[in-house]
Amino acid sequence: MPRVTRAHTVAHHLVQGGLTDLKLSEAAQMKDRPGLYREDGFSVRSYHAPDGTLLTVAGAYGPDWFMTLAQIRHRLEQPYIRYAVTDDAPELRDHELLVRWATGEELRARRQAAAARQAPVVALLRHQEAERAAEDAGQSALF
Template sequence: MSRTTRTHTIAAHLTSGGLTALSINWDEQQKETDPGRHERDGFAVRQQHDQTGTLVVIAGAYGPNWLRTLAEVSGRLEQPHVKCTVIAEAPGVGDHEVMVRWATSTELQANKRARAQAQAPLIALLRQQDAATKAAEERQALEDAGQSGLW
């Protein structure tokens, strides 16, 4: 069972990431059918119980470019230091909303492995470039010392 997730914590993570908090009350969020009707891009959060009875947060994106805002909300909350799980397809969640809950240790470890696996080719390339640069610098140092004839 997941821990209770609070709106003020999720809102703080989102605002520290540069997103704008909109003051849309709970009733309006529940009835919202057109998130693009709001003048400014931003987000609003509310609490709700999930299928297991755990209190989770629903984060909604609003404004003319609500789809981009939704992607920013998801991206920010899925950062390793935030430690949240974002679920787009959940009961009671609209197209412009995502359900947010604290990630379990299993999910965090799986995310860490996936990130490491995705970064492995880049890390290998960087190490290869570093080795080539170091070898070239050593050759140049030997040439500068006048010992190039020995090799």
Template sequence: MSRATRVSTIRRHLVQGGLVDLGLGEATQKVGHPAQHKTDGFAARQHVDDAGTLLVIVGAYGPDWFTTMREARHRLEQPYVKCHVDGEAPGLADNELMVRWATSAELQARAAVQERRQAPLKALLRQGEAQQRAEEERQSRERAGQFGLF
């Protein structure tokens, strides 16, 4: 059983990420129609799953609700927020995401994927730094009058 996820904590993370809390009530959220709202933003509500774990459902609303939903997912899956976001859970509308705290295994897997994705860039950076050091060393030898020796 995972840890309880509080709606106030998730709401705070999203607001700190620059998203607008529309403060919609649970009844309004369940009705749907995300594009009918004039302002892009989100609304969050508590949910209890079948195992009795407290989760949060975040809904994106406004003319560009899909972008808002993508931004919410991105913000909540940051390493410092440590949430797991599921948009495919049964019973969710198209504009809703189910949020819970991520397990350590999920966080480790996410870090491993990020490491694999960044490996080519890191190798390229190390290669560039090595070339720069070699060039600086060559130039310092030339300035010292040792260019003929090497």
């Protein structure tokens, strides 16, 4: 059973990431279209999963709501925030994401994917450091 995800905690993480909280009521979130708002931002509401766990739905609003949706996903899936974001819950609309705590397996997979993306850069940096150390020792690379 997933851990409870509180809406105010998710909203706090998003605000800390530079997003604007529109603080829409749940009724407004359920009936309004995301493009009706002049300012890009988000709003959160509670969601009860089929197993009874309280989770959070984060919705993106504004003229560029699709970009805001991507920013929400990116912010909440940072390793130090530890949420998992999905868009496949039955009652979600196109501009909404379901937020829950990430499992240990998901976090490990994210770390491995990040390490794989960074491996070429790390290898290049290590090679440059080795060349610099050789030059400092009075040796030069022979070509």
